Amino acid sequence: MTTRMREVYSDTLIRLAEKDRNIVVLEADLMAAHATKSFMEKFPERTFNVGVAEANMVGIACGLSARGKIPFAGSFAPFVTRRAYDQFFVSANYAKLNVKLMGSDPGITAAYNGGTHMPFEDVGIMRNVPGLIIYEPADGVSLQKLLTESAYRKGNVYLRLHRGNAPGIYNQNDEIKLGKANVLKDGNDVTLIASGVVMVNEALKASEMLQKEGVSAAVIDMHTIKPLDEEIVLKYAAKTSRIVTCENHQVMNGLGSAVAEVLSEKQPILMKRIGVNDEFGEVGDIEYLKERFGLTAKRICESARSLLVTA
């Protein structure tokens, strides 16, 4: 079942806020984009729209957090990461507060907003914040579960939110926990490790395509990029000896780098990273942009095949 991710975001926060008066929402003039108007209708006194001022939004969230509130603050991903990095780094993280930051429209999903709005670097810069939790859910069920968990996991969090529609992957009774990757499909020849709506679905598609060629490809949803589930990376490195990472982000400093760091130090095996290669974004629809930056099942299959040949 396809879900509207932005509505899951807002509905989940409403459910949390109904039980806990400390839940508050901050926006920087993007309430319509994040469906948080429904939150505001229920909790007007706990909703703060600060206008187009992301740095100030993060700073205000820090003040709310320092007084015991649990603030969820969101804007487009480039503006809560690149623009408000120092505010989030110092006032939230160095100060050890409890701010739940949300950046929407990851990577190519910024689509028609183009290069200025297309973050291929947000996970990279956020990974350098000590102790920060970074997660990117692949569907509505995982968003709802991880968002709920993040509310009561003390400390700062960065949610990379696909706010558009997403096909369903999980069932309500599946166990989905921050820091613990989920194996969506087992396999023996190669492992595809992906994060986010776009690339988890491309990886699943690639796995089916490889299956037809007689290649057994495991698919892992690495929804939490930090802390990385090292255990599952090492387990599948041992099991399949080949790994392809798939991310809607630069191959530098994101999921692929995180997996490579673990493998190179603990269990060197051959791997390939699917992602954007040191380029800026541009306008276009999702299908155009997938092709343009090589974020496709076809490219994942090519990488998997090349590993099978060299191994």
Added chain:
Amino acid sequence: MIEKEFKELKSKAKHIRKLTIDTIGHLGFGHIGGSMSIVEILTMLYYKHMRIDPMDPKKKDRDILILSKGHGGPTLYCVLADKGYFSLDLLHTLNTGGTSLPSHVDMNRTPGIDMTAGSLGQGLSAAVGMALANRLDKNPGLVYAIIGDGESDEGQVWEAAMAAAHFKLDNLIAFTDRNKLQIDGFTKNIMDLGDLKAKWESFGWFTQQIDGHNFEAIDKSINRAKTETGRPAMIILETVKGKGVSFAENKESSHHMAFDYEMAKQAISCL
């Protein structure tokens, strides 16, 4: 009675000034200029206006101070130590490895520090958030914030200024330490702030401009700010950077200076 009170505050301020010069002088270098210009305001807040309990630094309904110009930490540490938040012995560990008194204020290291600051321009936003939280919780605690005039070059200060007025935060009282100097020189030469009072007024704040070393004026302005409803209050403190220390007073080089303990002792004896 009132005269006696001001006399006591003046005497306390002199003590805090001496203690701060001693603390920085013992280390041999530090932010002497901006520490000296906030002695009177911190003395007035901590010894008269703020409802606080040194034995319970995290008390829920306490008044809060955010020292957004976080490099003014040494003066605040001296005040907090004198109030009993921690031992006076700690003052001589200022800015040394492993200390609980770092150059810039840190809420996780020092009892009595309400917000971490150091990267300029961020404290007023946090003050807005705290004032919003207090209002939501019907917490009577007031939020005080001190920003620098050099710090006011930062755009975020004005984002926070707009937001505080928009949210009608009458539980927020901010001060600008208008010492007219920033690291590279006089503010009018580096980045002219223009008519600061008119700026804050135009942003919707109840604004007063006073002599920031005069206790009667500070006391009156805070009392007046407390009675203001429906908008935040800004008190621009006309101060002298390095106030009371001859080798630092109104000197362009006073933001961060090296001086030995002998110089410090001499400066203290002159007060």
